[in-house]
Amino acid sequence: MTTHIIMVKKILADGAPCRKCGEVYERLLRDGLLQHIDRIVTADPHNPDSEGMRLAARHQVSRAPFFIVRDKGGNEHIYDSFLRLKREVLQARASTTEVALDLAERFPELDYI
Amino acid sequence: MNTNLNIEQLATHQEQNDPVEILRVALEHFPSSAISFSGAEDIVLIDMALRIRKDIQVFSLDTGRLHPETYRFLEEVRNHYGIQLELLSPDSRELEQLVRTKGLFSFYQDGHKECCAIRKVAPLRRKLATVDAWITGLRHDQTPVRASVPVAQEDTAFSTPEHALVKFNPLANWSSAQVWEYIRNNNVPFNELHRRGYISIGCEPCTRTTLPNQHERAGRWWWEEEALKDCGLHVATAEPSRPQPAEVA
Numbered sequence: 001m002t003t004h005i006i007m008v009k010k011i012l013a014d015g016a017p018c019r020k021c022g023e024v025y026e027r028l029l030r031d032g033l034l035q036h037i038d039r040i041v042t043a044d045p046h047n048p049d050s051e052g053m054r055l056a057a058r059h060q061v062s063r064a065p066f067f068i069v070r071d072k073g074g075n076e077h078i079y080d081s082f083l084r085l086k087r088e089v090l091q092a093r094a095s096t097t098e099v100a101l102d103l104a105e106r107f108p109e110l111d112y113i
Numbered sequence: 114m115n116t117n118l119n120i121e122q123l124a125t126h127q128e129q130n131d132p133v134e135i136l137r138v139a140l141e142h143f144p145s146s147a148i149s150f151s152g153a154e155d156i157v158l159i160d161m162a163l164r165i166r167k168d169i170q171v172f173s174l175d176t177g178r179l180h181p182e183t184y185r186f187l188e189e190v191r192n193h194y195g196i197q198l199e200l201l202s203p204d205s206r207e208l209e210q211l212v213r214t215k216g217l218f219s220f221y222q223d224g225h226k227e228c229c230a231i232r233k234v235a236p237l238r239r240k241l242a243t244v245d246a247w248i249t250g251l252r253h254d255q256t257p258v259r260a261s262v263p264v265a266q267e268d269t270a271f272s273t274p275e276h277a278l279v280k281f282n283p284l285a286n287w288s289s290a291q292v293w294e295y296i297r298n299n300n301v302p303f304n305e306l307h308r309r310g311y312i313s314i315g316c317e318p319c320t321r322t323t324l325p326n327q328h329e330r331a332g333r334w335w336w337e338e339e340a341l342k343d344c345g346l347h348v349a350t351a352e353p354s355r356p357q358p359a360e361v362a
């Protein structure tokens with residue numbers, strides 16, 4: 001992997017990761033992709049100075065988790081969709097459920113079909 | 114698929130208030146188009162479409178968690194109209210994996226998206242890969258999310274670079290009252306749950322009755338309001354302090 005990837009995860013008041021961050025971490029682990037994540041930083045909403053909160057503000061991201069991918073040229077790209085990161089950066093195959101989940105999250109109107 | 118049809122023009126056309134005209138355009142320009150039927154008042158789409166063409170394609174998403182009344186209604190619709198109602202089931206392997214790892218009611222803890230993805234979105238995606246257009250019963254007045262629903266649109270969710278898909282929402286500009294007037298005037302069968310206070314009808318564990326004038330969203334996944342905030346990255350503000358006795362007027 002020639003890129004540098006930071007995962008920003010949110011922690012709740014009790015220090016546990018938010019539900020989505022926990023799920024994405026599990027999926028990275030299960031798919032053997034965790035090795036490609038160079039750093040995991042936490043966003044603590046009770047501490048606006050926490051590294052993750054500062055990164056979220058800088059990149060104007062409003063939901064966790066998200067990924068900051070620095071390419072060979074030093075340009076940063078933000079991925080707020082794990083599916084896109086998985087396919088485009090980690091070049092891994094996404095399961096049918098992952099694709100469907102990504103659609104369900106990006107298109108709320110699908111709730112009512 | 115007829116590429117001469119200008120979807121944007123159609124969406125702003127004055128006939129957009131007439132669901133039958135929208136259906137006629139959909140069925141004439143996209144012979145393979147299919148109606149997505151939820152088992153609720155979108156039954157009017159089937160009734161209207163059959164007046165235009167007899168060989169319409171209709172499908173429903175059988176999540177396995179619908180009310181018994183809805184299953185009975187689906188069967189009633191099949192018999193009443195003499196149509197082949199296609200029931201789409203979830204992928205058994207994906208579903209078994211979900212239930213094995215998270216149980217039957219994971220949506221109450223984890224939110225509904227994962228279960229909906231497996232039971233609804235994935236089968237829908239599979240089906241939509243086989244048609245050029247689909248027809249839904251989405252309406253403006255159902256929820257704030259749907260306030261911007263046009264009568265016709267390119268489906269940005271399910272289109273792929275290789276396969277363009279159009280979505281028609283013929284009822285977009287109709288109100289609930291108009292839909293029910295049509296049902297009454299045309300003796301259209303309806304799901305008995307509507308008599309019991311259900312406005313929108315989804316899966317049994319995720320749907321409840323609503324009060325008059327409540328949005329149908331209030332009747333779905335009502336436990337999630339808090340959970341949705343769970344992943345937001347907004348700075349937490351301190352609890353507002355309660356007014357002290359001296360501050361109370």
Ligand code: SF4
Binds near residue numbers: 224230233315
């Ligand atoms: S509505 Fe509820 S039961 Fe039905 S698919 Fe979605 S989460 Fe699962």
